[in-house]
Amino acid sequence: MDDLAIKVDGLWKSYKFGVHSAPRTLRSLAGNLFSSKNKPSPLEMDGENKRDDFWALSDISFEIKKGEVVGLIGANGAGKSTLLKILSRVIRPTRGQVKIWGRVGSLLEIxxxxxxxxxxxxxxxxxxxxxxxxxxxxxxxxxxxxxxxGNEKKFLHMPVKYYSSGMFMRLAFSIAINLNPDILFLDEVFAVGDAAFQKKSYERLNEMIKSGRTVVIVSHSASSIKSMCSRAIFLEGGNLIADGRIAEVYRVYNEHIIDQINKNAIGLTSQNYENKTQHSDESIDPDTLQGSDPVSITSKKVLMRDVRVMQDGVVKKTVDIDRDILVELEYEVFETSKINVSIQLLDSRGNPFLATPNYISACVDSGEVRSQPLKPGIYRSECRILPNFLNDRLYSVNAVLIVDNEFYSQTFSCSEFSVFDTGVMRTEFAGEWDDVPIRPIMEWSTFVKT
Amino acid sequence: MNEIRKNRIKYCQGQNDKNFILIGLQQQSIDISVIYQFRELLRALVLRQLTVRYKQTAVGLIWILLQPLIMMAILSVVFKSLPGLSPKNIPYPLFILSAYVPWLVLARIIGEGTSSIVSEQSLIARVFFPRIIVPLSVVVVGAFDFFILIVFFLIGYFIVLPEFISIRLLALPLFIMILLIAGSGIIFWTSALNVRYRDFTIIVPFFLSIVFFLTPIIYTSNFWPKEYVAILSFNPMLVIVDGFRWALFGTEFGPLLGKLTSLFSSIFIFITGLWFFGKSADDFVDNI
Incomplete structure (x- = not known):
């Protein structure tokens, strides 16, 4: 209790829909003036009122200790900025309260x-x-x-409207960070200035953190949050979804992102696509699917039924970097034919960077059924991706069927996954890896030359 | 190392459980001690308005003086031929000037004050401070204008009209105070209302030009028709204008009831203005 810096207790914030566009008359003001002292609490409101309100934050509670560095994460519109605005006392909560111990400096916008x-x-x-x-x-x-x-001294006595945007931002950031508040709120302000200035800013921020300042950071850049914060709070749609150690929270966060991507993918593709996934348990007449699926070129002879990313025998959206990742393909063969499967790995921008087929000549083990023609039935192929091979990024899998040496590709919406670096590959390094899809453990040797 | 230890000690002291900021539904209730804490901001805002106003104008300060002089010249030429507007022993232009100067200051405070919160929205939307500092800074700037005007015109007054000088002049600051109170009260209302209802940026100048003629500036207050005196006395400017003329020229101060009504109206506007501003300030950012 003694060493608390911030205590947020049952915080709600609502905005009325159309508050800016609705006609606001002076007469309505006169009516409100004497009545709105006690606003109804969100729980007491009747249904109609509730529909008019947009809850930017609902029932948020957490505590931050002195010296903690906390990252607030979440998608756009999750309520991060609203929360920071309440914490820096710019807007008031609709309900609930916050206690803050110390002088607050906030940099909500440069x-x-x-x-x-x-x-x-x-x-x-x-x-x-x-x-x-x-x-x-x-x-x-x-x-x-x-x-x-680092601006030239002669500019100091010039109106800032004549400053270049870089000079202006450097000065603004320098002021905020050097005025030494006890608690610092930062909102998306990391990409300031050139590389040299950014480095200096990070160093200064780290100094502040070391001297026991409490810092709350909002950023979409996972790397800046991961490198500075010890704890993260994940908001979505105004609700607190996860709060705790940075690793755990990011795991939850990534899963939510994948869910979101899947939802969008289903929204984009046609109904047939959904129908197909729904009926995947029954055997499907390939004729009805032929040509009707916009994302896949299917064959009459075979149908890909599922693509799963698994670890430890369980289907997962987030897999740990230091253990095997299993990609499982399930497909149904309707006519006896020679079938091969292949997977493509794509980075978060959708660029394929890796492909691996199960041709005998192209994989490690051989034998088993796949080199002969397959009789009608349901088959399962799995591909084991080595541990410590991918980077900690978001990936998706594309499954490709090769029927009698002809390619049929089929993208599955459920095939996004993210790899999570548990820390085994970065015990001596806290920063960000290069934005590359593959980051395997390789053999390295260093010798003394002279 | 020492620095770090010092910081730690500082934080431990700050860890007193009672010593926290409570963020609840009321952030902006009017509290003199909080306003005092932010006095540097008040000062910075005042300095900013003053420097911005005079930085890129060619004649700078002279504008303050020129404006009432030009107005005085025009008004006195136009209304000169109308008989009985002013006492015979006072030159008509100076009679106008004595009331026009406080009027001008009030009109400027109201004009700038009304839009003050809206024009500071970038600041208000990003940092906490007692919002009332914004309209207050406009009043302080108004007081500064007033000071310049008074100093210059009093010098002129001492040269041109030495026969009017008397102990009554010492009462001038009292009337200046009343004017600043009235001005603050009005802009507490209008600046807060203007956040939601931008109509006030249009209404207020229009309203001011009407009140100009309802205020005894180009005439004496005896000029008011008897049946309307009771209503017109609610004009906060009445006690200020008549007070100025009484202090400067020794004109009759007029019936006390009317002056008390006018004074009461200033104080009433000020107190209700504080209340209304405190009540609406918490929602400025959401409503702007």
Missing amino acids: GTGFHPELSGHENIYLNGAIIGMTRLEVKKRYEEIVEFA
Whole structure:
């Protein structure tokens, strides 16, 4: 209890639909003036009112200890910024409360409180005043701010409206980070300035974190959150979905992303596609499917029924990087024919980067049924992807059927998965890997040359 | 290392359980101590308005003085021929000027104050501070304008009309205070209302031009028709204008009831304005 920095308790925030477009008359104001003191709580509201309201946050509760660095993650519109705005006291909650111990500095958008007509020098003092510092306190940090921003001194007495956008952003970030608040809220402000300035900003942020500051970061960049935060809170649709160690929360988060992608995929493809997956247990007359499926070129002789990504014998959306990943293909053969299967791995942008077929010459073990023509029936092929081979990224699998040496490709919507680096491959390295799809363990040797 | 230890100690002290910020439904209730905490912001906002106003204007400060002088010249030429507007012993242009100066300051406070919250929305949407500082800064800037005007015109007054100088001049600050209170009260209302109902940016200038003629600026307050005096006395400017003329020229202060009504109206607007502003300030960001 003693070392709490932030305590959020049953927080709700609602917005009325059409509040900006609905005609607002002075008469309605006169009516509201004396009645709206006690707003009805969300639970007491009748159905009709509830429909008019949009709940940006519903019943959020958590605690943050002093010195913790917490990442707020979630899709656009999940309520992250609304939450930060309430925490920095810009808007009020509809219900619930928050307690904060310490002086808060927030950087909700670059350039907060900057006035274009004033010089950089004057804006530094203005910004100090905004977070409640005295002139003297700002003066002590003045040199530091100017030096950190790295803009030429002669620009300091020029109105900031003449600054280049880079100069402007560097100064803004420098002010926010050098005014040393006890608790810092950062909203999507990492991509500021050139690479050198970014590096400096990260170092300064890390210094702040080390000296016991509490930091709450909102960012869509998983790498910046993973490299700085020890804990994450995942919001979706205004609800708190997960809160805890960064690894666990990201696991849940990735699963939600995959669900989202799947939902979109089903929405995009035609009904036939859905019908097919629904009836996959019954045997299907391939004639009805022929040519009607927009994403697949199917053969009359065979039908791909399922593609599964598994680990430890269970179908998974998030797999750990350090164990085998099994891709299972299930297909039904209608006419005796020579069948081969192949999978393609695609990165998150949909670019294929790896293909592997089960031709005898192209895989490790041989024998078994696949080299002969297959009789009608249901078959299962599996491909084992080595541990520590993929990067920690989002991937999708494309299954391809090869019937009598002709290719038929079929994409399955359920075949997205993400690989999660449990930490085994980065015990000595906390930063971000290059954005490459493959990052295998290889043989490395280092020798002394002289 | 030492620095880190010092920081740690600082945080431990800050960990007093009672010493927290509570974020609940009421963030913006009017609290003098919180406003005092943010005095640097008030100062920065005032300085910003002053520098911005005069930075890119050619004659700068002179505009403040020029505006009432031009107005005085026009009004006095137009209304000169109408008899009985002013006492005989006071030059008509100066008679107008004595009321036009406080009117001008009030009109400027109201004009800028009404849109003040909306024009500071980028600041308001991103940081917490007592919102009332924004209209207050407009009032302080108004007070600064007033100060400049008074200093210059008093110098002129001492040179041109030495025979009017008296102890009554010491009462001037009192009337200035009343004007600032009335001005604050009005813009607490209008700036808060303007957040939701932008109509006020249009209504207010129009309303001001009507009140200009209902205020004894180009005439004395005795000029008001008897049957309307009771209503017209609610104009906060009445006590200010008559007070100024009384202090400067020794004109008759007029019936006390009317002056008390006018004063009461200022105070009433101020108190209700504070209440209304405090009530609406929490929703500014959601409504802007």
